[in-house]
Amino acid sequence: QPEEVPELPEGVAAHLRGEGIEELYPPQAAAVEAGVTRGESVVASVPTASGKTLVAELAMLSSVARGGKALYIVPLRALASEKKTEFERWEEYGFDVGVSTGNYESDGEWLASRDIVVATSEKVDSLVRNGAAWIDELTCVVADEVHLVDDSHRGPTLEVTLGKLRTLNPGLQVVALSATVGNADVVAEWLDAELVESDWRPIDLRMGVHYGNAISFDDGSQREVPVESGGRPTAALVDDALDGDGGNTLDGVADAVQDDGVADADEDDGDADATEDDDTIDGDGGGDDKPDDQGSSLVFVNSRRNAEASAKRLRDVTEPHLTDDERGRLAELAAEIRDVSDTDTSDTLASCVAKGAAFHHAGLASEHRSLVEDAFRDRLVKCISATPTLAAGVNTPSRRVIVRDWRRYDGEFGGMKPLDVLEIHQMMGRAGRPGLDPYGEAVLLAKNSETRDELFERYIWADPEPVRSKLAAEPALRTHVLATVASGFAHTREELLEFLDRTLYATQTDDSGRLERVTDDVLAYLERNGFLEREDDSLTATSVGHTVSRLYLDPMTAAEIIDGLEWADANRGEMVRALSGADSADDASARASDPASSAAPARASGDGDPTDAGFQRASELAADERSESDEAVGNGTTADDDAAGEGLGDPTYPTALGLFHLVSRTPDMYQLYLKSGDRETYTEICYEREAELLGRTPSEYEDVRFEEWLSALKTARLLEDWADEVDEDRITERYGVGPGDIRGKVETAEWLLGAAERLAGELDLPVVPVREAKKRVEYGVRDELLTLAGIRGVGRKRARRLYEAGIETRADLREADKSVVLRALRGRRKTAEGILENVGRQDPSMADVAKADSATTDRP
Ligand code: ADP
Incomplete structure (x- = not known):
């Protein structure tokens, strides 16, 4: 006790x-x-x-x-x-x-x-x-x-x-x-x-494999779960868990069970559903050993796309089991989900949740994830289709766990690879809600009897793998050796090896020479890149080395960024000329005729004049007051190509895209994959905008490097779209990513550009363009909105609307006609008052304005 x-x-x-x-x-x-x-x-x-x-x-x-x-x-x-x-x-x-x-x-x-x-x-x-x-x-x-x-x-x-x-x-x-x-x-x-x-669990776990029309459990028992002709085992298993014998749950909550029919076979398809394809088994009615309560299910699948597709199918299974009260609460929850963000993912999730099913994966916004988790724990959502990240994380116990996919695509492996026992056991361990369920059930799916036997051998009878240290891998050591020296844990090679000797790696390895060899390679790399100095026996981090360690960068990321910025500095004149030349040779009229085009909006405002046609101005970010509009930039400044690098007419170089590409090609950024067709698209973009990229584009014959260069370019284009105010929805569509991914990329880019800014400052390289690119990605806006978007309560969309209403600066906001502000903010009084307060307006109250406004708009 x-x-x-x-x-x-x-x-x-x-x-x-x-x-x-x-x-x-x-x-x-x-x-x-x-x-x-x-x-x-x-x-x-x-x-x-x-x-x-x-x-x-x-x-x-x-x-x-x-x-x-x-x-x-x-x-x-x-x-x-x-x-x-x-x-x-x-x-x-x-x-x-x-x-x-x-x-x-x-x-x-x-x-x-x-x-x-x-x-x-x-x-x-x-x-x-x-x-x-x-x-x-x-x-x-x-x-x-x-x-x-x-x-x-x-x-x-x-x-x-x-x-x-x-x-x-x-x-x-x-x-x-x-x-x-x-x-x-x-x-x-x-x-x-x-x-x-210990193997002890608070609630019994039955593990089994579903094959044909029954689950075989590890204790030798069977449970009939027939699959209708043309139906899917997952649907049948989810439905079966929801079927009760009259709704006696263990804690006395009576959840009415309204329908025990197996959902109609779902004929759509087209997604890779390795386990269930043409799994057509005739069955006849359920067994009579049903659990006596209504049970939820967690379905584990191997990709985000499959999670969404699975939820879309399973909502038709969960829907008939809902009470009217639940339908009402789910409708509210769906509205809440739609409120979080205005994207396709949000919409799909809401439409599933309205019917009692949901999906869960790392591409979801975190608000969405927690709404789904809470509703599942409250037993409002009956079934979640999830990728394995859910198993590793939060406590979401479920009556039944269905491990639909036990293989996932692995690029290094070059095909579908079986998951580790440890991982499968963690998913299965989510089965059984103490106090609610008599026991938990975890079920794998098999298409034939051989697979059933294999799954028993591979996962149910098998012990989990041993854990193995991955420390001796070079990227890991690169980072940790530098940090260990920089933060004073080791002052010599011997001390370093001594420190490493106390790791799990050293406890496990038979080959003690290996760690030493990799360590020496890494020390040489760090020395070569100017992060460490070696003198006789002693190791010291250089000033840049300290910065890199404190910025939490992989040294290889730092080296890439420094190289790129130095390259830009050295080739500045040539690139600036190439850029202006490229622009006039380009089909400038097409762009000029569509200033809102997301392809190259910064270049849209003029043609021929290199000062504004090719570049954005390096606006002073600290300047609170007037940020110049495109027109203002075009007027009056007449720097010529050769003067690039000096004076007022200074074009911004490197460009935002160049910097986005630079940070996207570091090992600290997870790049977007090239899908089919992307290679051509991005090869074309790469040649069009080559002069903006900081470094020589690898030749197409350097296959791997070229491919990586293009993946980085795709990632950079996503960031550029974001910083050009393209709608989130458009971006998710265009790049085939979830809203959570956009946020992830944006946050990483912000961090890396912040680090680049620090490094540039320390190495006497141009800082302003880096800072500007960072701000643009941080706020998701073009140049001219940086001031507005930086105001608390404003954000990218409101900044654009204010700007369009003629309000461009904080000073404008302090002086503007309140009704103009209010209209630009779509009549949201509280929001408008908050924003005015944040820019220090004397009397931010909108009380009178709102009245007047609604008086005019409400009149029929
Ligand atoms: P783990 O981290 O091992 O996956 P948790 O710590 O999340 O498991 O515990 C699972 C649930 O068990 C929690 O809801 C917790 O409150 C409950 N729990 C833990 N210890 C006890 C106990 N001694 N008696 C009753 N419930 C417990």
């Missing part, structure tokens, strides 16, 4: 009891036994949903109660705020909680006053790099989902960060929470921790 843990602070045990936690789960009791509340390090390797978070809380609360400070490391940014909210219930007992998200390159000083800090491993790494003093005060650090050290992209950061924290705080308690893995003992050895390993 919680009361029997003497180390727990006053009130905590009672509080837990109030939450229905009467007894510790066996793995929790084992962790307490192992000393987790007495400051001992523990690795807990237990199944999903068996209460790992409470183990962490017990450790953190008792550590803080002894005068310490705790850090909880999450694997995903989306989880950070969720965990913080969860831990905030301890604030009434005097535990302050803080979450560190947002920008890198800060030491998060305010966090010094918090008892419990939540952050991602990248954030913690950057806090260490920036010398956050409070890091030295940590007494307890929790690593959530520590098995992710196996992830080749993000694992090494967690691994090195834990190493640094332990070096800084020799007595540090480490609590590592892991899914069940094949070698938890090795992880425990690495962290000098006690191992708590």
Whole structure:
């Protein structure tokens, strides 16, 4: 019982009891036994949903109660705020909680006053790099989902960060929470921790495979789930879970079940549905061992597109099971979803949710994700079709889990690759809602009996794989070696190797020479690029090296950016000439006739005159007052080509597109893939706008490099569209991405351009064009709106409408006719008042104006 843990602070045990936690789960009791509340390090390797978070809380609360400070490391940014909210219930007992998200390159000083800090491993790494003093005060650090050290992209950061924290705080308690893995003992050895390993689950899990018209479970039982001729097993399984025997749920909520018919076969298709194609089995009626409540389902598929397609089909399955009350609440939720953003994805999601089904993937806006998760937990949404990111993240237990796709396309592998056992088990572990379901069911789908047998062997009877460190990969070491030296963890090659020797990699490897060899390669790379200096035995980071480390850049990204900016500086005259020449040779009339064209709006306003035809002016961003309109730029300035680089007529070079391309080709930006046809399209764009790109375009015969150059160009064009005020909806369509992807790219570009601005400043390269490009991507606007869009409450669309109404600056806003402002803001009084207040207008009230306005518009 919680009361029997003497180390727990006053009130905590009672509080837990109030939450229905009467007894510790066996793995929790084992962790307490192992000393987790007495400051001992523990690795807990237990199944999903068996209460790992409470183990962490017990450790953190008792550590803080002894005068310490705790850090909880999450694997995903989306989880950070969720965990913080969860831990905030301890604030009434005097535990302050803080979450560190947002920008890198800060030491998060305010966090010094918090008892419990939540952050991602990248954030913690950057806090260490920036010398956050409070890091030295940590007494307890929790690593959530520590098995992710196996992830080749993000694992090494967690691994090195834990190493640094332990070096800084020799007595540090480490609590590592892991899914069940094949070698938890090795992880425990690495962290000098006690191992708590268990298969215990709070609710039974039946795992099985559906084939033909029944599920075969691992306990030997079967459940008939017939699939109608031409029907899909997934639909039948979702429907079957929703079918009850009259709605007796375990907690007494009677959800009326209205229809037990299997949904009509869905004839549409066209999406890659590997498992279900022509799966036509005749069945006859359901079995009689149905569960006695209405159960929700989670369907795991292998791509975003499949998630959406699946939800669209399954909404017709969930819809007949809804009560009138639920229909009403779902309609409200659908409206809320549409309010979040005005995109196709939003629309599709809303139309599914209105019928009780939803999809969930990383391309969704985060507001959409949490609306869907909450509605699923509230049992309003009956079925979610999700990509595996859902399994790794938030707590969304479900009556039934259907793993529809157990393979996913893998570019390096060159085809469909089976998922890891660990991953499948994590998805399956989401089955069973304690207190609601008698047991959870997790079902894989098979097309034939051989596949059924294979799935049993591969996933149901199989143990999860061991976790393997990915630290010895060069990109990971590049980053971490520089940071380790820059933040003073190692001053010599020997010290560096000693530090690396305390990693999981070193614990695991038989080939100790390998790490040393890769380390030497990486040191040579860093030295060559001017980030490190070696003298005899000593290693020091150069000034730029320090900056790169603090900016949290992959050194290769920094090298690419520096090269590009230096190249632009060296070739400026030539490129500026090429650009103006290209523009007049170009079909300028086509562009000039359509100033709103998104293809090259910046060049649209004039023809022939190189000062304004080819370039945007480098407007002074700090200038609060008048930003010049296109016409103003055209008038009066007469710089000629050769004067480029001096004086007032200075054209902006590099252009925004050039800079977007530069940051898009770094390893820190996930580039868009080229789809079929894209190669031609972007080859053409590449030659049209070659003079803007910062560096020589690789020859078409350098296949891989050329392809990467084009992918970066596609990404850069997306950013350019965004910065040219193209509608989000258009962008999602044009590039085949979700709104969440646009935001992701925009945020990354903002970060990288901010870093580029810093590097340019440090290396005496032109700063203004970089800053301007960064602002444009940040606000998603053209040059002339930068001032307006920077005002709190305005944003890209309102800025454009204000501008069109003749309001171009803050000063204009302070002086404008209120009715003009109000009309431009579509009659939204509160918004208008807020904006006027933000620019310091004396009397921002719209009361009279609004009345007058509605008096005129309301008249019939
Ligand atoms: P994990 O992190 O292992 O996936 P969670 O920590 O999210 O699992 O726990 C799953 C659910 O179990 C949570 O809703 C939590 O409140 C509940 N829970 C945890 N420990 C207990 C307990 N001892 N008794 C009852 N419920 C518990």
